[in-house]
Amino acid sequence: MLSEETITAILIVALISFATWMTINTILEHRREMAKIKRGADTAPQLAQDNIELRETVGIMQDRLAVLEQITIDPALRTAKEIEELR
Secondary structure, three states, X not given: OOOHHHXXXXXXXXXXXXXXXXXXXXXXXXXXXXXXXXXXXXXXXXXXXXXHHHHHHHHHHHHHHHHHHHHHHHHHHHHHHXXXXXX
16 A cells, blocks of 8 residues: 555645646647737737727717717707797
């Protein structure tokens, strides 16, 4: 039967091996992602899609701003017109 020290040593070696494997895997994944970015792979289509979405959002915001400006300005113009008509 294995002694307690042997089991502890095996567990420590297994834990260190697992941690090393995870670290190496993380580093390699990061390097793969950086290589993709440097090559420009998948970046251009995503940027184009982001650009389209941002343009649509800006268009919607401009429409909303125009409505808010109209709401803000309209009552003053209407009130001024009604005052002039009363004179």
